[in-house]
Amino acid sequence: MKRALSLLLTALILTACASGPEKQPDQDLSAATLYQNARAAWQRGDYDLAANRLETLEARYPFGTYAEQAQLDIIYVYHKNEEPASAVSAAERFIRLNPRHPRVDYAWYMKGVAQQEQGQGFLDDLLNIDRAARDPEPLRKAFDAFRTLIERYPDSDYVANARDRMRAIRDQLAEHEMQIASFYADRKAWVAAANRATHIIREYEGAPAVAPALSLLERVYGRLEMPSLRRDVRRVLERNGMSAADA
CATH class of the missing domain: 1.25.40.10 (Tetratricopeptide repeat domain)
Structure with a gap:
């Protein structure tokens, strides 16, 4: 946008200043x-x-x-x-x-x-x-x-930098999914929240958003009265040195 405005202004100035069909000074410049x-x-x-x-x-x-x-x-x-x-x-x-x-x-x-x-x-x-x-x-x-x-x-x-950028993108995408999962949970759409949290855990391993996703999933399974799945999530949290409150 900035360059487009600059080019438009340049074109207007050249039009206003032109006095005849003379060639522009760069018209015959070589490729080099x-x-x-x-x-x-x-x-x-x-x-x-x-x-x-x-x-x-x-x-x-x-x-x-x-x-x-x-x-x-x-x-x-x-x-x-x-x-x-x-x-x-x-x-x-x-x-x-x-x-x-x-x-x-x-x-x-x-x-x-x-x-x-x-x-x-x-x-x-x-x-x-x-x-x-x-x-x-x-x-x-x-x-x-x-x-x-x-x-x-x-x-x-460029491979090393590309890997770093992929990790940053992974974290950002996981954060985006976590925001959606929290949105559903806030509106008591428990199944949709569980699906989003599960997606984060499966697809974005290593991302910071995995911990809050596990915490949310533990809470959602409680709301859905699924004690077996809730215990499974608690065990994962404990194995990683976290509690539902910490995540």
Whole structure:
């Protein structure tokens, strides 16, 4: 959005200032020059200009080494310019067009990073939005992208960071499910609450939300008058050094 407004303003200024059909000063720039300009722009933090130069390079010189590199670099530029949807689209395009490229692992990694960014939102902290209340689908897609990276390119330099990000996403998804389970329990929808809590325990092993999910499940089984299942959950809690009150 920020870059779109900037480009619109630039277009209006150029229209107002134009006095005839003269060529723009960058119209005859070579692919090498456009790429060098883009690199210089993003190195000084001007991601709007960097994206513009890379887009221009791809449009004018769609074939060759510079175009291929531009397709890869623009993923990062979009990401730095807080345009995660554009970064995801650029990463998917690069993967589709260059499936055997030696740096396609980077495209998979950046696709996951951008989708993770979509899932948590840069306005969350500013507006004090509970991240567990957000739509978790972008996070699930990010998790899948990182998993694909790890499975297909186990020797990639990005694997370690991808694993860390997957753990963070797992915790966030589990937290989201726990919020829903608590919502059902607060409204005495005991069966729905039990199903959600069971899902957390089975699917998100190791996540911090597992402990409160066990505690909730123990309470729900009590409400449902299922003493055998309630005892089973208590034993799990005790085996892990917790009580229902502690979890």
